[in-house]
Amino acid sequence: xxxxxxxxxxxxxxxxxxxxxxxxxxxxxxxxxxxxxxxxxxxxxxxxxxxxxxxxxxxxxxxxxxxxxxxxxxxxxxxxxxxxxxxxxxxxxxxxxxxxxxxxxxxxxxxxxxxxxxxxxxxxxxxxxxxxxxxxxxxxxxxxxxxxxxxxxxxxxxxxxxxxxxxxxxxxxxxxxxxxxxxxxxxxxxxxxxxxxxxxxxxxxxxxxxxxxxxxxxxxxxxxxxxxxxxxxxxxxxxxxxxxxxxxxxxxxxxxxxxxxxxxxxxxxxxxxxxxxxxxxxxxxxxxxxxxxxxxxxxxxxxxxxxxxxxxxxxxxxxxxxxxxxxxxxxxxxxxxxxxxxxxxxxxxxxxxxxxxxxxxxxxxxxxxxxxxxxxxxxxxxxxxxxxxxxxxxxxxxxxxxxxxxxxxxxxxxxxxxxxxxxxxxxxxxxxxxxxxxxxxxxx
Amino acid sequence: xxxxxxxxxxxxxxxxxxxxxxxxxxxxxxxxxxxxxxxxxxxxxxxxxxxxxxxxxxxxxxxxxxxxxxxxxxxxxxxxxxxxxxxxxxxxxxxxxxxxxxxxxxxxxxxxxxxxxxxxxxxxxxxxxxxxxxxxxxxxxxxxxxxxxxxxxxxxxxxxxxxxxxxxxxxxxxxxxxxxxxxxxxxxxxxxxxxxxxxxxxxxxxxxxxxxxxxxxxxxxxxxxxxxxxxxxxxxxxxxxxxxxxxxxxxxxxxxxxxxxxxxxxxxxxxxxxxxxxxxxxxxxxxxxxxxxxxxxxxxxxxxxxxxxxxxxxxxxxxxxxxxxxxxxxxxxxxxxxxxxxxxxxxxxxxxxxxxxxxxxxxxxxxxxxxxxxxxxxxxxxxxxxxxxxxxxxxxxxxxxxxxxxxxxxxxxxxxxxxxxxxxxxxxxxxxxxxxxxxxxxxxxxxxxxxxxxxxxxxxxxxxxxxxxxxxxxxxxxxxxxxxxxxxxxxxxxxxxxxxxxxxxxxxxxxxxxxxxxxxxxxxxxxxxxxxxxxx
Numbered sequence: 001x002x003x004x005x006x007x008x009x010x011x012x013x014x015x016x017x018x019x020x021x022x023x024x025x026x027x028x029x030x031x032x033x034x035x036x037x038x039x040x041x042x043x044x045x046x047x048x049x050x051x052x053x054x055x056x057x058x059x060x061x062x063x064x065x066x067x068x069x070x071x072x073x074x075x076x077x078x079x080x081x082x083x084x085x086x087x088x089x090x091x092x093x094x095x096x097x098x099x100x101x102x103x104x105x106x107x108x109x110x111x112x113x114x115x116x117x118x119x120x121x122x123x124x125x126x127x128x129x130x131x132x133x134x135x136x137x138x139x140x141x142x143x144x145x146x147x148x149x150x151x152x153x154x155x156x157x158x159x160x161x162x163x164x165x166x167x168x169x170x171x172x173x174x175x176x177x178x179x180x181x182x183x184x185x186x187x188x189x190x191x192x193x194x195x196x197x198x199x200x201x202x203x204x205x206x207x208x209x210x211x212x213x214x215x216x217x218x219x220x221x222x223x224x225x226x227x228x229x230x231x232x233x234x235x236x237x238x239x240x241x242x243x244x245x246x247x248x249x250x251x252x253x254x255x256x257x258x259x260x261x262x263x264x265x266x267x268x269x270x271x272x273x274x275x276x277x278x279x280x281x282x283x284x285x286x287x288x289x290x291x292x293x294x295x296x297x298x299x300x301x302x303x304x305x306x307x308x309x310x311x312x313x314x315x316x317x318x319x320x321x322x323x324x325x326x327x328x329x330x331x332x333x334x335x336x337x338x339x340x341x342x343x344x345x346x347x348x349x350x351x352x353x354x355x356x357x358x359x360x361x362x363x364x365x366x367x368x369x370x371x372x373x374x375x376x377x378x379x380x381x382x383x384x385x386x387x388x389x390x391x392x393x394x395x396x397x398x399x400x401x402x403x404x405x406x407x408x409x410x411x412x413x414x415x416x417x418x419x420x421x422x423x424x425x426x427x428x429x430x431x432x433x434x435x436x437x438x439x440x441x442x443x444x
Numbered sequence: 445x446x447x448x449x450x451x452x453x454x455x456x457x458x459x460x461x462x463x464x465x466x467x468x469x470x471x472x473x474x475x476x477x478x479x480x481x482x483x484x485x486x487x488x489x490x491x492x493x494x495x496x497x498x499x500x501x502x503x504x505x506x507x508x509x510x511x512x513x514x515x516x517x518x519x520x521x522x523x524x525x526x527x528x529x530x531x532x533x534x535x536x537x538x539x540x541x542x543x544x545x546x547x548x549x550x551x552x553x554x555x556x557x558x559x560x561x562x563x564x565x566x567x568x569x570x571x572x573x574x575x576x577x578x579x580x581x582x583x584x585x586x587x588x589x590x591x592x593x594x595x596x597x598x599x600x601x602x603x604x605x606x607x608x609x610x611x612x613x614x615x616x617x618x619x620x621x622x623x624x625x626x627x628x629x630x631x632x633x634x635x636x637x638x639x640x641x642x643x644x645x646x647x648x649x650x651x652x653x654x655x656x657x658x659x660x661x662x663x664x665x666x667x668x669x670x671x672x673x674x675x676x677x678x679x680x681x682x683x684x685x686x687x688x689x690x691x692x693x694x695x696x697x698x699x700x701x702x703x704x705x706x707x708x709x710x711x712x713x714x715x716x717x718x719x720x721x722x723x724x725x726x727x728x729x730x731x732x733x734x735x736x737x738x739x740x741x742x743x744x745x746x747x748x749x750x751x752x753x754x755x756x757x758x759x760x761x762x763x764x765x766x767x768x769x770x771x772x773x774x775x776x777x778x779x780x781x782x783x784x785x786x787x788x789x790x791x792x793x794x795x796x797x798x799x800x801x802x803x804x805x806x807x808x809x810x811x812x813x814x815x816x817x818x819x820x821x822x823x824x825x826x827x828x829x830x831x832x833x834x835x836x837x838x839x840x841x842x843x844x845x846x847x848x849x850x851x852x853x854x855x856x857x858x859x860x861x862x863x864x865x866x867x868x869x870x871x872x873x874x875x876x877x878x879x880x881x882x883x884x885x886x887x888x889x890x891x892x893x894x895x896x897x898x899x900x901x902x903x904x905x906x907x908x909x910x911x912x913x914x915x916x917x918x919x920x921x922x923x924x925x926x927x928x929x930x931x932x933x934x935x936x937x938x939x940x941x942x943x944x945x946x947x948x949x950x951x952x953x954x955x956x957x958x959x960x961x962x963x964x965x966x967x968x969x970x971x972x973x974x975x976x977x978x979x980x
Contacts, residue, residue, distance in 0.1 A: 026903065029823055029890045044820045051810040058806055061781055066799070071721070071788040078786035081723035090778045091771060098767045101817065106760060108819035113756040161899055163507040169902060175505065176901045200593040201686060203751055203826060207892045211822040214751045216687060217592060218680020221753035238751075238826040238894045240586045242593055243513040246897030373513060373580055373598070402596060 030207050033227050033254075036111060037210025043104050050097060112211065115190075115224060125192035125224060129183065133195075133202030133215035133237070135404060136244035136361065140183045143194075147267055150409065152357050153247045154178035161247060162365075177234040180357060182251035186260035187230045195221040199404060200242060206235035206250055214239055227254045242402060243373075244361050342413065344420070344433055351421025354414045359422075362402060367426030374402060378426035387434060390419055391442045412439040459960050468563075471555035472960060473540045476562050478857070480537025481850075483565060485926065487529030488843075492919050494522040499915035502908050507899055515898035516584035517576070523587035527704065528611045529569055531838065534846045535707040536561075536618045539646045542853065543622060545951040545962055546640050548631030548969040553624035561617035568610035575600040586896060588697070589664065591678040591689050595671050605668045612657040619653035622646055633968040637731075640949055640975035641724060644731050645710030648738045652699045652706075655742075660696040663689060687752050694745035702741045705837060706734060708805075708845030709776060712798045714975055715852050716780055718947040719795035720787030726779040727976055733772035733779075740769050750818045751825050759818045766816040773809055777802060792944075793867030797848035800840055800875050808836030811886065826896075829889025835882045839918075840875070847874075847925065854929070855943045859957030860936030866928050873921040880914030949975035 031041045069075055115123040130141040130148070141148030153161075157176050160167035169175045185191050195204055197215040205212030212235075213223040227233075235250040255263060356365070362374035369376035377383045382390050394415055397405035406415055413436040423430035459475075460466045470476060497518050501509050510518070540558065544551055552558045575582040580598030583589070595601060626639070626647045639647075666677040666689070676682025678689045709730075717724045724730065747766040750759060780802050789795070811833040815821045824830055855861050884907035889895075893904045900908065939956040953973055954962045963969075 026891050027887045030892070040819050040823060043817060044814070044823070047814050047817060047820065051813060055806065055810055058777060058781065059803060062784065062799070062803065065781065065784045065786075066789065069720075069785065069787050069789055071790045075786070075788050077721040077788040079722075080725075080786075082726050082728070083782075086782070087726055087729050087775070091775055094771050094774045098770060098813075101813075102764060102767060105763060105817040105819055108817075109756060109759055109763070112819060112822075113759075161507060163511060165506075167506075169506040174901070176899060200596070201590060205826075205894070207823065211819075212751050212825060213753060213822075216680075216752065218684075218686065219753065235892070236894050236897075240516070240590075240593065240896045242596065243516065243584075245516070246512060246894075246899050370511060370513065401598075 032208040032210045033229055033231065033233060034209060034225050035228075036108075036115075036225065037208060039104075039108055039111065040210040043108055046104065047101055050101065054097075112223070123190055123224075123226075126189045127186075128192045128194060129185065130194045130196070131183075131204055131215060133197040133199075133204070133241070133248075134409060135199050135242050135402060136237070136248040137358075138183075138202075138204070138237075138248065138250060139409070142264075142267075145264060145268055149181050151179045151181050151183060151251070153249060153361075154180055155356065157249075158247070158357075158360065159365075174234065176247065177236070177249045177251070179249055179251045182232070182253045184253045184255060184260065184263055185227070186257045187227050187254050188257065190226050191224060193223045193225070195223065198408070201239050202237050202241045202248070203239035204235075204250060205238040206233050206252055208233040208235075209252075212238050230254045230256050230259070247361065342416070342433070342435060344424075347417045347420040347433055348424065349417075350414065351417035351419070352425075354410070354418045355421050355425075358406070358410070359418065367422065367428075377422050378428060380428075383422050384428050384430055387419075387423075387432060387438070388442070390423070391415075391434065391439060394419055395439065395442050407439075407443050412436040412443070415439045469559070471551070471559055473544050473552045473555070473558065474857075474958060474960065476552075476558050477537045477540030477542075479562050480533045480540055480565075483562075484530050484534035484537060484846075485929075487525050487533070487569065488922065489926065491522050491525035491530055492922060494518045494525065495915065496919050498522065499912040501898055502900070503912040504909060505900055505902050505905050510898070512898045513581065513584060516586075516896065517582040519896050520583045520586055521572075521576075524572065524583075525569070526838075527587065527700075528608075529565075531704050531842050531846070532615060533565060535646075535649070535704075536615075536622075538642075538707065538711070538846070538849055538853075539618075539622050541857065542951060543625060543643055543646060544629065545954065545958065546643050546949060546975070547626065547629065547634050548950055548963045549625060549629035550961060550963050552621050553629050554621045557617050558621055561614045561621065564610050564614040564617075568607045568614065571603050571610065572607035575603045578603075588693060589667065589689075590693075591667060591670065591686050594667060595678075601671045602668065605664045608664045609661055612661045615653050616657045619650035619657075622650040623654070626650075631963065631969045632966065633971060634974070637728070638971060638974050638976055640710075641713035641727070641730055641734075642707070642710035642975075645706045645713075645734050648734050649703050649706045652703050652738055652741065656696040656699045656703075659692060660700075663692040663696065666692075687749070690749050690752065691746065694748045695742075697748065698745045699738070699741040701834075701837075702737055704842050705805075706738065708801065708842045709734060711845045711849045711852075712780065712801050714949065715794045715798040715848055716783050716802075717975070718852075718944050719792060719798075720784050720789050721946050722783060722787040723948075724779070724976070725782035725785075726775070729775055730779055733775045736772040737769060740765065740772070744769065747816060747818075747821070750821045763816060763818045767813065770809070770813050770816075777806055777809075790945075792851075792864065793862070793871055794848045794852035796868065796871040796875075797844045797851065800871070801844045801848065804840030804844070804875075804878070805837055808833055808841055811836065824889060826894055827889035828885040828893045828895055831895045832882050832885035832889060835885070839882065840878050844874075850929065852944075853951070854932050855939035856951055856954075856956050856958055858933050858936075859939055860932050861939050861943075862928055862932040862936065866924075866931075870921060870925050870928060873924065874918060877914045877917035877921060881911055881918050882914070884908075884910045884914075947975075948973060 029041055029044050031038055117123050128143045130143055132139040132141070134150075137150050137152040139148060139150050153176070156172050157174075157178055159165055160169050160172045161176060193204070193213070195213050195215040196219060197217045199217065201217070202215040203212050204215055209225045209227070211223055213221050215221065231254055233252045233254065237245055237248040237250070241248070363369045363377050367377035382393055393403065395405065395407035397403045416434040416436045416439045419434045420432075422428065423432060423434075460470065467475065467479065497510060498515065501507070501515055540552065543549075578599045580600055583594065583597055583600050583604045585594035585597060589604070594604075597604070626643060630639070666675070669675040670677050670679055670684070676684040678684050678686045680686060713724055713730060744762060744766045746754060746758065746762045750762070754762075811829065815824050815830065815833060851862060851867055888904055888907045888911070891904065893900055941955050942952050943956060944952070950969055950973055951958070953970070
């Protein structure tokens with residue numbers, strides 16, 4: 001018995017030792033890429049080693065006793081059954097150890113809550129990103145710069161992860177940890193994150209930043225980071241949020257300040273036509289930021305901010321439609337959009353694209369769905385029936401089910417295109433088209 | 445009742461005749477205890493089967509066997525079956541069998557209530573399991589039932605809530621019965637500080653149950669009205685607060701954690717002295733430590749919620765309070781070590797499982813201390829690190845203690861010794877595989893694998909495969925345990941009344957198997973036989 005136990009102890013010990021010696025990522029917590037995450041890592045290592053040392057002490061005493069104090073050695077059992085002195089000692093020593101651990105932990109928490117720089121001055125935030133969780137994607141809004149977008153599991157992972165896809169997942173780059181459009185932030189910048197959710201509770205976690213924070217409907221939570229090195233950092237949703245909880249990765253691309261400025265110029269210059277998601281105007285965003293700052297911790301105020309933000313988004317969609325008439329992607333589109341009409345081909349092409357990123361997870365690539373929770377679209381009464389009812393379903397969602405209200409998440413033309421696509425695919429042949437204007441009308 | 449009421453000696457059992465009278469209508473604490481234990485074993489196997497589905501799917505990356513939605517049903521139902529179906533009923537079964545015999549009482553104080561609290565359970569689990577066959581499937585929002593997610597569950601929400609209500613009523617009635625028994629039914633000369641540790645830990649556990657099960661019932665009732673009657677307790681759009689549910693749930697949930705471990709402390713405190721042939725070290729400090737743990741369990745709940753965004757002061761408070769739990773828990777570990785120290789130990793199967801309990805529960809305790817540190821918990825939280833932590837305290841913790849108890853008392857229950865060779869095989873098989881199963885999960889969590897996901901990035905593949913192999917081996921070992929138990933019930937070497945050499949405890953003063961009725965007369969017992977330690 002001894003031998004096996006001891007061997008197991010050694011195995012555990014050597015695993016822990018290799019953890020500390022070689023670096024890493026696979027066995028141990030990451031050091032991360034910010035000062036804060038390094039602090040968390042140090043705390044982790046401190047308490048890990050304290051635990052390992054105490055553990056070895058306890059196990060050592062136990063194994064010694066098991067070897068030495070056995071009946072087969074002919075020992076007589078001792079009679080003692082209490083000792084006040086020793087009991088006081090082994091109560092007091094753990095208290096002291098705990099106090100020693102609590103000190104750095106307290107410091108760490110204060111640093112997350114109200115960060116101070118090396119000189120003890122409060123750190124000011126340089127920019128703010130609002131993160132909104134949806135089932136099952138993230139939305140990032142750059143509040144100061146007035147734009148935002150959805151970030152969804154990358155298409156190759158999404159196809160490979162389907163049961164029976166036949167794809168060897170080891171051939172997929174960053175399987176399940178890749179998105180279509182990553183969050184992009186500048187290095188060496190204090191970035192404030194505001195987190196909320198539109199449906200259920202999610203949790204935004206990039207291990208390299210050293211924290212996770214829940215995105216909760218009706219709340220706006222706050223966190224911050226300052227990443228030193230440009231690079232790509234990955235994470236996942238950490239709070240069970242339904243069927244595809246495992247499929248809403250987070251990818252953060254950290255660029256140098258100058259690269260970020262270029263990227264930002266591309267986004268803001270050309271945003272209106274290139275961004276799939278709705279667009280917040282700078283004025284509108286300022287209003288949101290001001291309100292958030294005023295409301296601080298007040299939840300009712302936060303709820304107001306949310307509803308205000310939603311109204312603003314709705315207004316923006318209208319503005320966006322107007323702008324598109326002027327800016328149009330190309331000459332041909334311009335002609336089509338001048339009277340707001342989209343051709344069947346254009347709707348179908350866009351619809352397929354949007355369907356395969358937004359709808360496929362539940363309704364499946366062939367529209368067969370996963371009944372009963374996620375109904376089939378092929379031959380569905382809703383999809384082949386009254387257009388107005390289907391528009392209402394997509395725009396407002398179906399309460400109490402996984403069907404989300406897409407009205408605030410996708411621009412009207414994407415919704416129109418997707419509805420058209422579903423009505424004319426998977427064996428459905430309604431033959432009709434839905435125009436962005438119809439969706440706009442339904443959103444009023 | 446059809447049986448004759450004649451008392452012509454302890455060896456004549458006069459058990460009720462016929463299945464209905466013997467089992468359905470029984471008021472006998474031993475028969476009810478047996479039913480609880482058989483029920484718990486059945487749920488353990490069912491919950492284990494769900495765990496096998498989980499580990500099979502996680503064996504390698506990519507989806508091979510089940511859809512993600514069904515995977516979530518598996519994780520949710522596995523937890524509900526194991527917590528409310530296996531571990532808690534097993535402890536109540538042990539209490540039913542042993543508490544009256546340990547304090548010299550003829551039966552539980554409220555025998556009919558005892559029957560009722562058992563028979564609620566099969567119905568509760570039929571209601572819960574029926575959701576598998578419904579449109580929308582079984583609950584898939586996690587056993588913690590967080591809204592708004594759980595409310596997306598369709599029809600199963602009502603069934604989940606009513607099943608939890610039934611389990612809650614069963615637990616509360618069981619707890620009332622145990623308190624009434626311990627307070628009122630002790631033999632005349634048995635004082636509180638003469639009681640064995642198992643009785644003490646159960647007394648404290650019963651108070652925890654009475655205090656927190658109604659809180660859970662309230663929380664799930666609010667879910668019910670939110671779902672069906674248009675209230676907005678947890679609906680932000682209606683002015684409610686989804687985080688409030690988490691506060692209420694964990695006000696139940698944290699004491700619940702101790703409900704699942706305190707009786708294990710009691711079991712181990714019976715077994716180690718027996719096989720070390722030495723009195724339990726620090727009996728009084730064990731009692732105080734148990735009470736302290738129980739008290740602290742009420743004031744630490746929000747350490748499950750460091751990531752929801754509490755104010756700094758709140759986080760600091762919950763961090764400090766949580767760290768305090770390490771102190772009384774440490775006292776217990778040290779006391780068990782001191783009990784073994786300079787004893788004359790032998791290593792029969794119950795002792796092996798108890799020693800493994802002390803060692804492996806300590807590992808779970810250490811990762812618990814690590815997670816108490818709020819800033820670091822923001823890394824560990826909701827990863828496989830916490831999965832490893834709570835499985836270490838629940839499987840080689842609670843479950844090992846229950847298995848140890850089964851081996852320890854089986855000879856008293858059945859009159860037969862279990863097969864020691866098979867018991868040892870079962871121990872080594874379980875002890876090795878449980879570590880292969882759960883130890884790699886620490887690494888997975890630290891490397892960044894979230895919990896409750898059906899598929900994972902390829903960097904996590906290796907340890908998941910190890911974990912699954914350990915899981916299958918551990919699952920098989922427990923099927924082997926069922927075989928050993930059945931074999932012991934059916935026959936084996938005749939057990940003596942004393943069973944274990946110098947074991948203390950009134951249960952060893954009655955015949956093996958224990959007759960249908962014991963301690964029928966209210967008279968003083970021989971205190972030198974009681975299993976307590978030195979109280980001075």
